Structures are given as C-alpha cells and as structure tokens.
Amino acid sequence: MEPSSSPSSKDLQRIYRSLRLIRRAEEEVARIYPSDKIKSPVHLSIGQESVAVGVCDMLDKKDAVSGTYRGHATYLAKGGSLKGMIAEMYGKDTGCARGKGGSMHLIEANANVLGSSAVVGTTIPIAMGWALAAKKRKTGAVIAAFLGDGATEEGAFYESLNFASLHKLPILFVCENNGYAIHTPLSKRWATQHLCQRVASYDIPTFRIEDGDVFSIRNVTAWAVDAMRKGEGPVFMECLIYRWREHVGPGDDYHIGYRQKNELQPWMETDQVEKVGKMLDAETRKKIDKAVEKEIAEAIDFAEKSPVPKPRALMEYVYAD
Amino acid sequence: MPTKAKTKSAAKKGAGAKKASDGRVLRYVDALKEAVIQEMERDPDVFLFGLDVDDPKGIQGSTLGLQQRFGRERVFNTPLSEDAMTGLAIGAAMAGMRPIHVHIRMDFLMLCMNQIINMAAKAHYMYGGQVKVPMVVRSMIGKSWGQGAQHSQGLYSMFMHVPGLKVVAPSNAHDAKGCLISAIRDNNPTIFVEHRLLYPTEAYTPNEAYTVPFGKARVVAKGDDVTMVGVSNMVIECLRAHELLAEAGISTEVIDPISLVPLDIDTIVKSAKKTKKLLVVDNSWLTCGASAEIVAGVLERAGPEAGIKVQRMGFAPTTCPTAPNLEALFYPNPATIAEAAYALAKPKAKRWKPDPKKAQLAYQMQFRGPF
Numbered sequence: 169m170e171p172s173s174s175p176s177s178k179d180l181q182r183i184y185r186s187l188r189l190i191r192r193a194e195e196e197v198a199r200i201y202p203s204d205k206i207k208s209p210v211h212l213s214i215g216q217e218s219v220a221v222g223v224c225d226m227l228d229k230k231d232a233v234s235g236t237y238r239g240h241a242t243y244l245a246k247g248g249s250l251k252g253m254i255a256e257m258y259g260k261d262t263g264c265a266r267g268k269g270g271s272m273h274l275i276e277a278n279a280n281v282l283g284s285s286a287v288v289g290t291t292i293p294i295a296m297g298w299a300l301a302a303k304k305r306k307t308g309a310v311i312a313a314f315l316g317d318g319a320t321e322e323g324a325f326y327e328s329l330n331f332a333s334l335h336k337l338p339i340l341f342v343c344e345n346n347g348y349a350i351h352t353p354l355s356k357r358w359a360t361q362h363l364c365q366r367v368a369s370y371d372i373p374t375f376r377i378e379d380g381d382v383f384s385i386r387n388v389t390a391w392a393v394d395a396m397r398k399g400e401g402p403v404f405m406e407c408l409i410y411r412w413r414e415h416v417g418p419g420d421d422y423h424i425g426y427r428q429k430n431e432l433q434p435w436m437e438t439d440q441v442e443k444v445g446k447m448l449d450a451e452t453r454k455k456i457d458k459a460v461e462k463e464i465a466e467a468i469d470f471a472e473k474s475p476v477p478k479p480r481a482l483m484e485y486v487y488a489d
Numbered sequence: 490m491p492t493k494a495k496t497k498s499a500a501k502k503g504a505g506a507k508k509a510s511d512g513r514v515l516r517y518v519d520a521l522k523e524a525v526i527q528e529m530e531r532d533p534d535v536f537l538f539g540l541d542v543d544d545p546k547g548i549q550g551s552t553l554g555l556q557q558r559f560g561r562e563r564v565f566n567t568p569l570s571e572d573a574m575t576g577l578a579i580g581a582a583m584a585g586m587r588p589i590h591v592h593i594r595m596d597f598l599m600l601c602m603n604q605i606i607n608m609a610a611k612a613h614y615m616y617g618g619q620v621k622v623p624m625v626v627r628s629m630i631g632k633s634w635g636q637g638a639q640h641s642q643g644l645y646s647m648f649m650h651v652p653g654l655k656v657v658a659p660s661n662a663h664d665a666k667g668c669l670i671s672a673i674r675d676n677n678p679t680i681f682v683e684h685r686l687l688y689p690t691e692a693y694t695p696n697e698a699y700t701v702p703f704g705k706a707r708v709v710a711k712g713d714d715v716t717m718v719g720v721s722n723m724v725i726e727c728l729r730a731h732e733l734l735a736e737a738g739i740s741t742e743v744i745d746p747i748s749l750v751p752l753d754i755d756t757i758v759k760s761a762k763k764t765k766k767l768l769v770v771d772n773s774w775l776t777c778g779a780s781a782e783i784v785a786g787v788l789e790r791a792g793p794e795a796g797i798k799v800q801r802m803g804f805a806p807t808t809c810p811t812a813p814n815l816e817a818l819f820y821p822n823p824a825t826i827a828e829a830a831y832a833l834a835k836p837k838a839k840r841w842k843p844d845p846k847k848a849q850l851a852y853q854m855q856f857r858g859p860f
C-alpha cells in the first residue's frame with residue numbers, strides 16, 4: 169500500500185470536528201440519560217470514534233455505510249443529522265426513524281447511512297446487497313460495512329466474505345475489534361486471534377490497525393476505496409479499538425469484574441480526539457469546539473421541543489405504498 | 490408481582506406442593522435457576538450453554554453462579570453463532586445428553602430456525618423413532634424502554650405451528666420452575682418462553698424438584714361473567730384487569746394455559762361454556778397466533794350450540810415502536826383489557842373504562858432500564 173499524502177490543515181479541521189462532535193454528543197447523551205428522557209438502550213462509541221471518522225472521511229456522499237446498534241459514530245461521521253439522532257432517542261416524531269426505531273436503528277437515507285440493526289451481524293449481507301446494486305448499476309459507489317468482533321462469529325459474516333470476493337463487490341468490511349462481546353473477551357470466543365488470516369483465505373486484501381490511529385484508518389480506506397472503484401472487489405480492515413464505557417447504558421463498568429481499568433489507560437493516552445485536537449492551533453480548535461457545542465445544544469433543544477408522534481403514527485409505514 | 494389470588498392458587502394446585510412449609514416465596518428468575526441446579530444435580534447429562542450465560546450479569550441473573558457451581562464443562566458460554574450452536578444442542582441431545590440452550594431474547598431464535606424446525610422438531614419422526622431430541626431452548630421476550638422492533642417479539646406461535654415441538658410459557662415462579670424441570674425431563678425439544686417483566690415477580694415455590702405437567706391449564710382467578718385467557722405476561726395483565734373489573738361489578742375467570750403445545754383446551758372450554766364469553770389476550774400478534782389457535786380450539790370443541798362470544802387482543806398489527814407514547818398503544822394493558830371484557834360482558838351497556846388512576850395503580854411495579 170502506498171502511503172498517502174499527509175492531511176492538509178483543512179483535512180485536520182474536518183477530522184477533528186467530526187471526532188469532537190461524536191465524542192461530545194455521546195457525552196451529552198450519557199449526561200441526559202439518567203433523566204429518563206431517552207427511553208432507549210444506548211450503546212456508546214466513546215473511545216471508538218476514530219474508526220468511523222477515519223473511514224467516512226474518505227467516502228463520497230454517494231458512498232454508503234452500514235453500522236450496528238453501536239452506531240452513533242458511524243451515523244454522524246457519514247453525515248447523519250445530529251438533530252434527527254437525538255430526537256430519535258427521545259422518541260420524537262422528528263427523529264430520523266420518526267420515533268419508531270430508537271438508538272439502535274438509526275438511518276439517514278439522504279446521507280447513505282443504511283439502517284442499523286440490533287441483531288448482531290444482520291446488516292453485513294445487507295450491506296453486501298447494496299454493493300451488488302452499486303456494481304450492477306455501475307454507480308461507482310462503494311460501501312463500508314461496520315461490524316463488531318462478535319459479529320465475525322456469525323455464519324453470515326463468512327458467507328458474505330465468500331460471496332463478496334467471488335463477485336468482486338465494492339464493499340469494505342470494517343471490523344471494530346474492541347475485544348469484547350458484551351462482557352465476554354475474545355479469548356473465550358475465538359479459537360485463534362488470526363482474524364485477518366481467516367479473511368485473507370477468501371482472497372480479500374486485509375489490513376490490521378492496532379492503535380486506533382485515525383490517519384492510518386483513513387489511509388487504508390483511501391487505498392481500499394481506490395481498489396474498489398477499480399472493480400477489484402472487497403477489502404477487509406480490522407481496527408483494534410477500546411470501548412471506554414459499559415456495553416449498554418451511560419456509565420462505565422470496570423467494577424463488575426470482567427475487565428480491568430488498566431486496559432483503558434493506554435487508549436486514553438492515545439485518545440484520537442485529543443491527539444488531532446492538539447495538531448490544530450489553539451484558536452482554530454476553540455472555534456471548532458464552540459461550533460460543536462452549539463450544534464449539540466441546538467440538537468438537544470430541537471429534540472426537547474419536538475412533538476411526540478401522533479397516535480395514528482402507530483399504524484403508519486407497516487406496508488409501503 | 491402476581492396478585493394474591495394467583496399466588497394462592499399456585500400454592501394450592503402446584504403439583505409437588507404438599508404443605509406450605511415445603512416452600513417459600515421465590516422470584517421467577519431464581520425459580521428458573523433453582524430448576525436448573527436441581528436437575529443438573531440429579532442428572533449428569535443435563536448441561537446449560539448459550540451466549541453470555543457465564544457473564545457477570547448471567548442472563549439477568551437466571552444463570553448467575555451456575556458455572557462456578559458446575560464447572561465449565563457443564564455451563565459454558567458460546568461465540569455469537571446461534572445457528573451452529575442450535576445444531577450442537579440437537580446433536581448432543583441425539584447422543585443422549587440433555588442440553589439447555591439459553592437466549593437472552595426470543596428474537597435471536599430467528600437465527601436458529603433451520604435447526605429447530607427442520608431438524609429438532611422432525612428428527613424423531615423422520616428417522617422412524619431411532620433418535621430423540623431432549624433439548625430445551627430458553628428465551629426471553631423483552632418489553633419497554635425502547636426494546637423496540639427486534640428485542641420485544643413474542644414469536645412462539647411460529648414454533649406452535651410445527652409438529653414435534655413443545656411450547657411452554659409459564660407466567661409465575663412456581664410454574665417456571667416446574668415447567669423447566671418438565672422440559673428438561675421431556676424427550677422432545679421444548680421451546681421455553683420467558684418474559685423479561687416476569688423475572689422479578691414472586692410466587693410460592695416448593696423447595697424440592699417438582700414438575701408442572703404440560704397440557705394442563707390453570708384457573709388463576711374465578712369468575713362468572715367473562716373468561717379471560719392470558720399468555721405469558723398477559724396472564725398478569727389479565728389479573729390486573731380482573732381486579733379493575735371487579736370494582737365495576739364484572740366477575741371474570743382468568744386462565745393461564747401455561748403450555749401452548751400441548752394445549753389444554755378442555756379447561757378453557759369448560760370455563761367459556763359457563764361464561765359464554767371468551768377474551769384471549771396474547772403477548773404477540775393475532776394473525777396465525779396463539780390466540781387464533783385457542784379461539785378456534787374452543788369453538789370447534791364447544792360447537793355453535795354453546796353460543797360462546799369470542800374476542801382477541803394482542804400486539805397492534807405493526808412493528809413495536811420505541812417512542813413511549815406509541816409503544817403504550819402497541820400493547821394491551823389492564824385498562825384496555827378491562828374495557829374490552831366489560832363490553833363483552835355488557836354489549837348493550839354504555840362503554841366503560843376503568844379510572845385511569847386505578848388502572849395505573851394496577852401496576853405494583855414498573856420496569857426501568859438499563860438492559
């Protein structure tokens with residue numbers, strides 16, 4: 169893989185803005201959560217933002233992403249509306265899924281954010297279907313399919329790898345390997361840790377990024393997008409990353425005993441939000457931070473003031489017209 | 490918490506309950522665990538496995554401590570591979586063991602369908618009786634706090650449809666323990682349906698191992714005007730409606746079928762013949778559902794001459810939404826059940842609704858996340 173050119177200052181600002189927005193938006197979600205205004209199980213990406221941001225920074229608008237129930241970062245990084253997301257968590261009519269899906273089913277068709285699923289692994293073949301359509305229609309678009317390490321244990325994952333490779337589909341599989349499926353570590357679930365080798369046996373180029381570095385993730389994505397647009401088929405990227413908070417809910421869970429807090433330390437030290445923030449001059453950073461806070465405050469206000477769905481909405485969208 | 494009527498009748502009719510001192514009040518979640526402990530101690534072929542059965546939360550507590558007690562060979566976690574793990578259970582069962590496969594949500598059983606429907610249900614028949622599949626599939630129905638589309642489905646009627654499977658849905662701790670023991674000892678694959686909101690409810694439960702027989706419904710409240718049949722958590726909602734209706738002068742009989750396959754239609758017919766009005770409240774959709782089966786069974790058995798009026802309630806015919814105000818409309822609740830039963834009892838009277846404050850009071854507890 170050729171090293172791509174270093175990011176421009178404009179790139180840096182954009183990347184930082186995206187990282188910061190996701191981090192702060194989720195922190196605000198966690199802050200609001202105990203008020204019970206959000207009656208939706210939230211799976212926060214805090215600590216994992218760089219994967220979504222690094223990948224999405226290299227995608228065009230016409231390209232798509234598919235995420236998981238831990239999908240706030242994917243949704244926001246690809247351009248999903250923050251207002252729509254917060255309102256969705258509040259169960260409001262203005263939510264991105266009209267209050268019908270909640271935090272686990274974010275979608276933004278305009279930004280090509282496919283809907284996320286609460287059933288692990290289910291969106292992998294669906295993303296592949298999107299890639300098939302892109303290929304058949306010759307749109308030149310590609311899709312990044314985000315999945316957790318746990319999702320790689322489902323048969324649908326391997327079935328998809330095989331088919332995507334066989335048909336040279338423009339799909340980038342992005343495994344966010346945070347080492348756990350709920351509270352169970354990889355060592356109790358995987359016979360070997362050689363995920364990339366497993367995938368490579370399908371003749372799919374694989375990359376492993378071990379430090380969550382947003383620029384490395386971005387570089388690999390740039391290479392993958394280029395290859396996919398040339399019709400060379402799927403690419404696989406495994407990103408080691410760490411979930412800072414509990415599996416579901418606003419708090420942390422180091423007290424329940426399945427993992428030690430010292431695991432978190434190195435990840436906090438290389439926190440990508442901070443790292444990229446420090447690459448900006450103080451003034452620029454402050455300006456971005458301010459704009460991010462404003463956007464979040466407006467989104468919360470929007471959600472608070474939005475109406476709940478009308479009772480008749482219960483029976484709307486059961487069938488398409 | 491089930492009403493007193495419920496607890497009392499469970500104590501009276503519980504199969505193994507000899508005298509009150511033999512038991513104590515136990516939570517549903519603990520009753521599930523106790524059943525497994527007693528059966529695993531009795532029979533070395535019983536083992537329990539599934540996603541997250543050994544994690545710090547232990548399937549909302551129902552498997553907590555089992556691995557410490559029985560070791561990793563007999564209680565183990567799995568990768569996220571429901572399809573293959575179901576086949577694993579079937580293979581082990583055919584080889585003579587008695588697996589209990591646990592799923593934290595019923596929705597995830599959709600990944601197990603091929604193995605359950607095409608193999609487990611049919612193997613005994615298709616192979617001319619040469620193999621048996623004595624396995625238990627435990628799964629929980631979720632509700633509230635944005636469980637939404639994919640974490641709240643009551644999909645048991647899909648399994649009821651297929652010969653060879655037994656399907657049970659106990660509504661209280663006593664029956665949870667007794668049915669789970671029955672399921673473990675049964676030589677057929679059993680779909681064991683739990684409900685998240687039942688977990689903290691308490692009922693009288695004998696100490697020793699006992700079985701609650703499949704195919705025997707229980708009358709949990711006596712009455713003369715309307716027969717109400719509830720499935721799983723809806724038994725509790727019907728009992729709440731029963732109390733609200735009592736204040737309006739309507740006396741309802743509440744029946745818990747406990748097992749859906751086999752289904753004890755006789756007990757329901759007997760009651761419906763007496764009241765002439767049958768309201769079936771399901772914990773799922775109506776179309777092709779358990780409620781359709783129960784109503785059809787009653788009408789076929791009783792015949793037109795019995796003159797039984799029937800009505801069904803269940804999930805709204807749509808996907809479960811997460812917005813709390815829509816979710817409230819999605820489920821039957823004590824007030825809507827009471828209103829329907831009243832209208833059934835008094836078709837000519839003005840419509841009646843219970844006082845909203847009293848309807849709210851019918852809930853002695855409320856479940857709040859997180860999950």
Ligand SMILES: Cc1ncc(C[n+]2csc(CCOP(=O)(O)OP(=O)(O)O)c2C)c(N)n1
Pocket residue numbers: 238286287288289315316317318319320346348349350415540569571597600
């Ligand atoms: C098919 C299926 N099985 C089980 C579950 C329960 N469950 C929810 S999240 C999860 C862990 C998934 O882990 P991973 O894919 O690594 O994603 P992460 O939560 O770490 O982001 C499990 C087992 C589910 N939602 N769907």
Ligand SMILES: [Mg+2]
Pocket residue numbers: 316317318344345346347348349350
């Ligand atoms: Mg994970």
